Amino acid sequence: MIQLDHVTKVFEAPGGERLTVLDAVDLLFPTGRAVAIQGPSGSGKSTLLALMAGLERTTEGRVVVDGQDLGALDERGRAAFRARRLGFVFQAFHLLQPFSALQNVAIAAEIAGVDRPLERAREVLRRVGLEGRLEHVPAQLSGGECQRVAIARAIVARPPILLADEPTGSLDPRNADGVFELLLELQRELGSTLVLVTHDPHLADRLQARVVLERGRIASTGGLA
Amino acid sequence: MRAGTWSYAALMAAREAARQKGRLLMVVLCLAVGFAAFAATYGFSSRVLNAVQAESRGLLGADASVSVQGLMPQALQERIQSDPAIAGLAQVVDFPTLGATGEGATEKARLLEVRAVEGAYPLQGRVVLQGGSTLAAALARGVVVEGALAQAWGLAVAPEGAVEAELLARGQALRLGGRVVPVAGIVEQDDARQASAFALGPRIYLGLPLARDLGLVTARARLSSRLLLNLRPGTEGEALPRLKALARSVSINPEGRPRPSGEAKARIQSHEEAAANPEGRPRPSGEAKARIQSHEEAAAQLAQPLRNLNRFIRQLGLLTLLLALLGSWAILAAFLDGRRRDAAILRCLGAPPELAHRSFGLLTAGLLLAGGALGTLLGLLAARWMPRALAELIPAALRGAAPGAPPILESLLALALLALMVAPALARLGATAPLALLRDGAEPPVPRRVALLAWGGAAALAAFLVLRNAPTLGAGLGTLIVLAVLLGTLAGLLRLQLGFFRRSAARMPLGLRLAFGQLGARPGVSTLVMSVMGLALFLLLAAHFVKADLVAPILQAKAGDGRPNVFLLDVQPKQVAQVRALAKRITGHELREAPLVRARLRAVAGRPVEEAAEQPKGDNGKEPSRGTQFRTREQNLTWRAKLGPAERLTAGRYWAEDGQPHAEFSLEEGFAKEIGARLGDELRFDVQGQEVRGTVTSLRRVNWQSLAPNFFIVAHPSLLSGAPALTIAALEAPDAPMRQALQSALARETPNVIVVDLAEVGAKVGRVLDLVNLVAAALATLMLASALLVLSASLLSSRLGRQRDVALLRTLGAGEPLLLRSLAWEFSLLGGAAALTAGTLAWIGSWLYARKVLDLPSEPSPWLALQLLGLAALLTLVVGFLGSWRALRAEPLAVLRGE
Ligand SMILES: Nc1ncnc2c1ncn2[C@@H]1O[C@H](COP(=O)(O)OP(=O)(O)O)[C@@H](O)[C@H]1O
Numbered sequence A: 001m002i003q004l005d006h007v008t009k010v011f012e013a014p015g016g017e018r019l020t021v022l023d024a025v026d027l028l029f030p031t032g033r034a035v036a037i038q039g040p041s042g043s044g045k046s047t048l049l050a051l052m053a054g055l056e057r058t059t060e061g062r063v064v065v066d067g068q069d070l071g072a073l074d075e076r077g078r079a080a081f082r083a084r085r086l087g088f089v090f091q092a093f094h095l096l097q098p099f100s101a102l103q104n105v106a107i108a109a110e111i112a113g114v115d116r117p118l119e120r121a122r123e124v125l126r127r128v129g130l131e132g133r134l135e136h137v138p139a140q141l142s143g144g145e146c147q148r149v150a151i152a153r154a155i156v157a158r159p160p161i162l163l164a165d166e167p168t169g170s171l172d173p174r175n176a177d178g179v180f181e182l183l184l185e186l187q188r189e190l191g192s193t194l195v196l197v198t199h200d201p202h203l204a205d206r207l208q209a210r211v212v213l214e215r216g217r218i219a220s221t222g223g224l225a
Numbered sequence B: 001m002r003a004g005t006w007s008y009a010a011l012m013a014a015r016e017a018a019r020q021k022g023r024l025l026m027v028v029l030c031l032a033v034g035f036a037a038f039a040a041t042y043g044f045s046s047r048v049l050n051a052v053q054a055e056s057r058g059l060l061g062a063d064a065s066v067s068v069q070g071l072m073p074q075a076l077q078e079r080i081q082s083d084p085a086i087a088g089l090a091q092v093v094d095f096p097t098l099g100a101t102g103e104g105a106t107e108k109a110r111l112l113e114v115r116a117v118e119g120a121y122p123l124q125g126r127v128v129l130q131g132g133s134t135l136a137a138a139l140a141r142g143v144v145v146e147g148a149l150a151q152a153w154g155l156a157v158a159p160e161g162a163v164e165a166e167l168l169a170r171g172q173a174l175r176l177g178g179r180v181v182p183v184a185g186i187v188e189q190d191d192a193r194q195a196s197a198f199a200l201g202p203r204i205y206l207g208l209p210l211a212r213d214l215g216l217v218t219a220r221a222r223l224s225s226r227l228l229l230n231l232r233p234g235t236e237g238e239a240l241p242r243l244k245a246l247a248r249s250v251s252i253n254p255e256g257r258p259r260p261s262g263e264a265k266a267r268i269q270s271h272e273e274a275a276a277n278p279e280g281r282p283r284p285s286g287e288a289k290a291r292i293q294s295h296e297e298a299a300a301q302l303a304q305p306l307r308n309l310n311r312f313i314r315q316l317g318l319l320t321l322l323l324a325l326l327g328s329w330a331i332l333a334a335f336l337d338g339r340r341r342d343a344a345i346l347r348c349l350g351a352p353p354e355l356a357h358r359s360f361g362l363l364t365a366g367l368l369l370a371g372g373a374l375g376t377l378l379g380l381l382a383a384r385w386m387p388r389a390l391a392e393l394i395p396a397a398l399r400g401a402a403p404g405a406p407p408i409l410e411s412l413l414a415l416a417l418l419a420l421m422v423a424p425a426l427a428r429l430g431a432t433a434p435l436a437l438l439r440d441g442a443e444p445p446v447p448r449r450v451a452l453l454a455w456g457g458a459a460a461l462a463a464f465l466v467l468r469n470a471p472t473l474g475a476g477l478g479t480l481i482v483l484a485v486l487l488g489t490l491a492g493l494l495r496l497q498l499g500f501f502r503r504s505a506a507r508m509p510l511g512l513r514l515a516f517g518q519l520g521a522r523p524g525v526s527t528l529v530m531s532v533m534g535l536a537l538f539l540l541l542a543a544h545f546v547k548a549d550l551v552a553p554i555l556q557a558k559a560g561d562g563r564p565n566v567f568l569l570d571v572q573p574k575q576v577a578q579v580r581a582l583a584k585r586i587t588g589h590e591l592r593e594a595p596l597v598r599a600r601l602r603a604v605a606g607r608p609v610e611e612a613a614e615q616p617k618g619d620n621g622k623e624p625s626r627g628t629q630f631r632t633r634e635q636n637l638t639w640r641a642k643l644g645p646a647e648r649l650t651a652g653r654y655w656a657e658d659g660q661p662h663a664e665f666s667l668e669e670g671f672a673k674e675i676g677a678r679l680g681d682e683l684r685f686d687v688q689g690q691e692v693r694g695t696v697t698s699l700r701r702v703n704w705q706s707l708a709p710n711f712f713i714v715a716h717p718s719l720l721s722g723a724p725a726l727t728i729a730a731l732e733a734p735d736a737p738m739r740q741a742l743q744s745a746l747a748r749e750t751p752n753v754i755v756v757d758l759a760e761v762g763a764k765v766g767r768v769l770d771l772v773n774l775v776a777a778a779l780a781t782l783m784l785a786s787a788l789l790v791l792s793a794s795l796l797s798s799r800l801g802r803q804r805d806v807a808l809l810r811t812l813g814a815g816e817p818l819l820l821r822s823l824a825w826e827f828s829l830l831g832g833a834a835a836l837t838a839g840t841l842a843w844i845g846s847w848l849y850a851r852k853v854l855d856l857p858s859e860p861s862p863w864l865a866l867q868l869l870g871l872a873a874l875l876t877l878v879v880g881f882l883g884s885w886r887a888l889r890a891e892p893l894a895v896l897r898g899e
């Protein structure tokens, strides 16, 4: 269960002006639920995900994950939290450029402290359909393949929480569908909580719940109770 | 393995290294070049200096020596011989003389350095003869010659009992002092032989009795005598001070008071008597100053010129190292900045915050150590080879010496310097919020404190290294200032270029605009590349200009331009007419003569001249100042009624030719400054015991390049007319056979006259300078190479960015020609600006140096400089193109996808 209590995030622009990106947001994501986050560009979706991942600190309010207040953890504690309990999928894939697909996944497994990381990495890469691409480096993979590697990397430690920020935003419709299906399947297999940012209403429709953000506030929610 | 541990960081570093081999190898290579240059020069110099210390006994040929100018006073010799600390003794008399061999058409003659020895010479070190005979046995039969002379003249050892009349023609004897002396040995190895570049001519050994017999050992100025001493073990501490006191006690003028003039003529007589009186007697006045020198002191004296040469070479080595550090920094910093994105990703995946610092810190440390170690190793290997290449500059005994210790402290400091420079890039790796970085690759700022500490520390360390290795504090500061000016100018120039670009961008062709865009996108790297190129070019050019200024006048002293090229020294009064006639007969030219009177300066404007420093100062002692050196040395005076053709007055008036006596001196202006004399000052000289006083009434500037006999001190003729004078003469002998004939004739008729053949001296000096230049040029080339390495490294590290730009341009429809044009512009701007700045600064610098320091009318030739600069610009262009090749060739789509 991920609980956001009156979460406010203010960025200070270089000029000194304050930009309130999230304004007193209250949300509760039940465990095992797949939730879509929607909203126009710049409405604060990515910031929300970053706060839930402990990559940013709230300006005000708390983010509590399974009873643990992320704000109470130090840098190292939040890193450990990400490593063991979180999988993150980005729109721009963000793979380690010099390393092969297998190494990318294996390194994540090592950081999470997974037993026999290399074997586990092979296993999840097979699961996402990339057994023939293990030694390719990102520059040698297509966009869809890159995102599959990123998904394999996200689930390699079987995290209870999956965060995905427009995972299909850089892909053509066919690849987008495939990646989306894969994410959903894996979420079901692992029983993880999935929070997925998307612009695509058709994709959002297929998840169990949705939150719509507008200028840092919640415009509407559905299916969260 | 836990992600938070050091071992995991090491594993990540190893993976990184395996993945980025090419780029990291570049860092190691760049570092290795710098460290190799440094270790080679440093190892070479410390090796030679160590060897001088270690081999000091062999170099001196004894534990200690007592030396006097002229003949060894009998009294001194007797008192030293009877000292209880003496375990062994030998006497050595060194002097130049003309020698010849062959007969008729095959006759050859030249100036030789004679070492006449008596006793158990050498007391230390070895003189090995070909065929295994001992020196003493050979000297009992005749003369022993240096191997090089034997080879040049085709000399061979005369067989026992050969007929003397045939020896000369067969090259088995030398004509010395008008007699034929059989060759009794050829030297194979001689520990006491100094570097041949500093010698007047080849060395020959004679027994002292034979040398006296030949009439060669006379009380001449260019003769020096030494007693070589071996001391009983353990007595050195107390014996040396006692012997020194003894040496001082005989340095007093035996008469103890100035003698009336008119006795001076008699002095010359007595000099000639002295030739007949082989026991010798103390020379009058202060000239008979005996000096005792331990082997350590002798080594220190020899080490001084070597040390200066070494420091110069070392300084160049250090600059090469600093350049390489800059280059390595450029690659490393770009590499680390390029890994920032991946470090951020790792943070998002939950890697502990210190992982990136640790793994990249370890990687950097590994690279630094690998580069440093590899370079040092290569450098030490090169240092083994250098003494052989520089054989002419290094005494024989030192060539096989053990290598010096590697420059551990310096190398570690250099590594620390680089580590400091890289620190900000390392700090940036983990400094930013990972998401912000991933969002748009924003440049996270380096914390001010870190940047200040790192760069301040690096600058301080670099300054410390330069100062520590500089010959003098002044030279070190000068180097730093030149570096700062150069870097400042280059950075400013780039800024100007970019500013100009901003103002007139719209009117520029697209290719040029793109080029400026590339330069401006990485102003730091662009400045760096320009600076490093500029520095390397500057040093190359400065070395070239100085060489052209220094060596050209000597090498150009060819015959036929009206300038003399043969000098005759020590012509005695009764020989003058004979030499004059002989020279005229052989060369067809008149002698240009000048009388020469030796004297010591006693007072300047009433201020007494300080006692000459007793000992040359050792390692840490201070050298006497230049002024002191100029005041206390033996002075050469001449008298002259009119100004010479190569002189002009700069102050005062030259004396009138009125037949009246005038107590006046004319000084060369630079010399006057050195001894602290001004117009109107009274000078007091001791001319062989007789006091001569006069007033400085004029200052002169001398064109030394005219090569006519010229003097710092000219006296009115009436002042010195009674003084014992020798004649020096200069003459033109246009071709080599003529000079050879002249030397042969002089060797036969006036063997005491010293002949200096300028062509030979010029060739020798030229060879030495060529060697020094070779080293300087090799280092400067290394620098240029490291500059090009920096360039290609910076291209390599910016390849991804460049690839993206090229790919974008291509997708926008830019064609090959446009891309090529923009690259050509970019590297021309880079190389051209560096070359132009460096060239201008080098030209100004060496012009100032030649004009102000060397006082030469300098015209650094722009031609070779232009060629060099053109070459550098071309190289930049080529390396630039090669470095950008992959960026140009890359498939646009693959590049953009890999983003
Ligand atoms: N680190 C930051 N500093 C300043 N402003 C930021 C930062 N991160 C995000 N923002 C601003 O916050 C707003 C919301 O951004 P984001 O959460 O990325 O929106 P979304 O993902 O919904 O498009 C934007 O206006 C963005 O400019």
Ligand SMILES: [Mg+2]
Residues within 6 Å of the ligand: A045, A046, A047, A165
């Ligand atoms: Mg977003």
